[in-house]
Amino acid sequence: MPSLLKLILRRVALGLLTLLLVSALVFAATQALPGDTATAILGKSATPERVEVLRDRLGLDQSLTAQYFTWLGGIVRGDPGDSLAATGQSVGQLLGPRVVNSAALLVAAALISIPLSILVGSLSGRFRDGLFDSSVSMGSLALAALPEFVLGILLIMLLSVQALHVFPAVSRVNPQLSIWSQMNNLWLPALTLGLACFPYIVRMLRGSMIEVFESDYVQMARLKGMRERIVLQRHALPNAIIPVIQVIALNLAWLAGGVVVVEYLFNYPGIGSALVGAVSNRDVPMIQAIVLLIAALYVVLNLTADILTILISPRLRTGLQ
Numbered sequence: 001m002p003s004l005l006k007l008i009l010r011r012v013a014l015g016l017l018t019l020l021l022v023s024a025l026v027f028a029a030t031q032a033l034p035g036d037t038a039t040a041i042l043g044k045s046a047t048p049e050r051v052e053v054l055r056d057r058l059g060l061d062q063s064l065t066a067q068y069f070t071w072l073g074g075i076v077r078g079d080p081g082d083s084l085a086a087t088g089q090s091v092g093q094l095l096g097p098r099v100v101n102s103a104a105l106l107v108a109a110a111l112i113s114i115p116l117s118i119l120v121g122s123l124s125g126r127f128r129d130g131l132f133d134s135s136v137s138m139g140s141l142a143l144a145a146l147p148e149f150v151l152g153i154l155l156i157m158l159l160s161v162q163a164l165h166v167f168p169a170v171s172r173v174n175p176q177l178s179i180w181s182q183m184n185n186l187w188l189p190a191l192t193l194g195l196a197c198f199p200y201i202v203r204m205l206r207g208s209m210i211e212v213f214e215s216d217y218v219q220m221a222r223l224k225g226m227r228e229r230i231v232l233q234r235h236a237l238p239n240a241i242i243p244v245i246q247v248i249a250l251n252l253a254w255l256a257g258g259v260v261v262v263e264y265l266f267n268y269p270g271i272g273s274a275l276v277g278a279v280s281n282r283d284v285p286m287i288q289a290i291v292l293l294i295a296a297l298y299v300v301l302n303l304t305a306d307i308l309t310i311l312i313s314p315r316l317r318t319g320l321q
Contacts, residue, residue, distance in 0.1 A: 102270035112194030125209025140199030249305030
């Protein structure tokens with residue numbers, strides 16, 4: 001598959017270029033924040049001499065170009081620098097457990113939203129304009145109209161406070177234990193994220209299923225006497241899901257950005273809540289590392305979706321040979 005390999009290498013090169021541009025934008029945005037980093041760390045009562053010493057130690061007296069390439073070199077080496085809020089601790093040490101927690105949250109949200117969306121979307125397209133399809137359409141529109149924090153509050157009232165007491169309203173995660181041993185703190189924020197991206201996948205798959213069911217090869221399969229379940233599983237769904245892969249990838253990438261609101265809402269210790277704390281404390285290296293990490297996840301998910309689309313679609317796969 002030399003053509004596929006060339007495509008992958010070209011997409012990887014474009015992804016690296018995208019990350020380079022994002023790194024420049026992130027660095028410029030953090031430098032544009034009001035106030036001085038050294039003064040923010042030491043406080044307004046610090047003497048000018050102490051501020052100047054700290055600026056020299058942090059390299060803030062260098063030009064912006066020199067600061068950028070110094071920081072970028074550290075990122076390439078796997079050293080995003082030291083946190084300005086937690087003295088003596090590197091950004092990598094502080095982010096490591098939080099990345100694991102956020103990854104667990106994203107995996108749980110994907111396990112909730114993707115299978116459920118595929119099931120509901122395929123059935124909605126199969127029973128087009130019926131009672132089930134109408135109910136799904138109205139429900140998905142309602143979910144799409146709700147912001148994440150509103151949906152999270154409604155789930156807290158429904159599953160934690162008012163009607164049912166199934167999950168804790170606040171994620172009190174013990175940092176000494178693995179997140180997988182504290183799943184009761186994970187499911188409510190994961191359900192919030194999963195339901196937030198559920199309607200987009202459902203509506204896309206419904207439209208794709210309707211188009212596939214009207215195609216000639218599905219009609220031919222029906223004329224051959226195949227049962228409707230076989231037509232759905234073997235002919236309709238595999239072809240209808242191809243354009244949905246990109247939507248799933250975009251929604252998973254959106255989940256990485258959506259964790260900021262959801263983690264803050266549930267006090268969940270992930271990269272989203274770390275980003276909020278870093279902005280409050282003007283912890284520039286932490287902000288830069290988290291935003292670049294989220295951007296890298298976007299690039300990886302989109303690259304994965306492109307490759308899967310080519311491998312699944314015979315027409316695209318043949319065109320590369």
